[in-house]
Amino acid sequence: MAKYKSTGKLELESSAVEFIEHLTRKKNHVSLFYAAVDLRFQVEPKDSETRIVTVNILGNLISGTYKTVTATFTVGEDMTASCLTYTFEFEKIRYNIEDAKIVESLLTYIRFSDVNYNRKVKHNSIDTGYPAEECFEDFVNVFKDDHEVEMSGVDWQKRTFTISVPSMMENFKTVKVTITVIPKNKGSRVKWTIEVEKNDQVTQEPDSFLFLAFSIRENIHSLISQIKFCK
Template sequence: MLTHKSGKRYLVSPAEEFIKYFIRKKSHVSFFYAAEELRFEIVSDDDVAKRTVTISILGTLISEGYKTVKARITVTPREEDITKSCLEYTFEFDKIKNHIRKTEIVESLLTYIDISDTNNNRSDDNFKYNSFDAGYPAEEYFKRKVKAFKEDDDDVTVGDVNRKNKRFTVSFISAPFLSDSYEDGSIFQSMEVAITITPKKDDNSRSRVKWTIKVEKFDYSKEQADFFLIAADHIRETIMAA
């Protein structure tokens, strides 16, 4: 059975510029999930002159509940300010089961679009939502970050620490998008972030900090606008400030 979800998103990028940036590669991975769980494949950009793109959404989050999921986006200049744009979207769900993870899937792609819009407008080409460069050697910065997170008893707990690979995990226990009680309206019950710090290839006195995010017990029945982007912003700020 086919179902649809449509809406609008306002972008700060000019329409032509955003489409060119978004289709620079065919395959995109969700910010919150590994490629095998959720990824976005641009299957048709034949109407790119009209700033319209069709996206196939794939992965285990799809296969467990849908035959296919596709999204179609069209970007047009805003009437009141042509230096910005408006993105209209329609998702098509070919269901196997009853309503399953629809909100999660929609918000994942919309968040990826928002992040792409932000990245496109950054003057710093190295800016990414899930990484940044630090002005310290990797070993020193790794020790500093682990210590800082271990001292933060209120918001996070530190899990596995791999000193050889300079990798450690952090579980968020307090944040705008989390709460102690899953039944009180929160979207996520828990979220684990794996942080890795490596030397910069061209400068060992500096390091690269990257992280991946694993969501547990997502309540896809609850509607909350931009909750993925709120989480992405909070995680980035927390890691940079630690």
């Protein structure tokens, strides 16, 4: 059974020590680009003496190909440097998946969380004061009349649908966004997941995915504001 490592450094905007505290505040985290059942990150309690955090990477993308996948993040010795050193350890069963997808997904989640944790921004959901049924209907009507996107999988009972959008960056062949609207109190929560297909033989840096995630979130937020979902 093959075992190998992937290592590197990730610069942060916030204090690395403070971000470690933020990352370990909860155990389970969900990827920006996959549903929780397919890819999720389980964070172990930090080691205060070594300043190391271990993340177990789980989900359907992992179970059929890997025995285990873990990542460790370490705060550097220079406490003034806002930087994490990371190591991914893969124990493979077979070879039909790109390991880069896993690395990119977790690093993008880390970067998105880093730049947003002081603002309390959620990476894949927005709460509205608009009833879920009406909110979903308005979303469907907006995208149905938008000739720049292709809508599919509309499920009125589960209030979910998928749109294919033109590539927001030249390195992606396709970008698909699945939007789901769920009731929350008297309003609703708009949630989404992102599926991307890269161009052949192109390796994106994590910030490429970060920019894409930001763009999609801002577009959805703008749409919500335009059709007056928020009260």
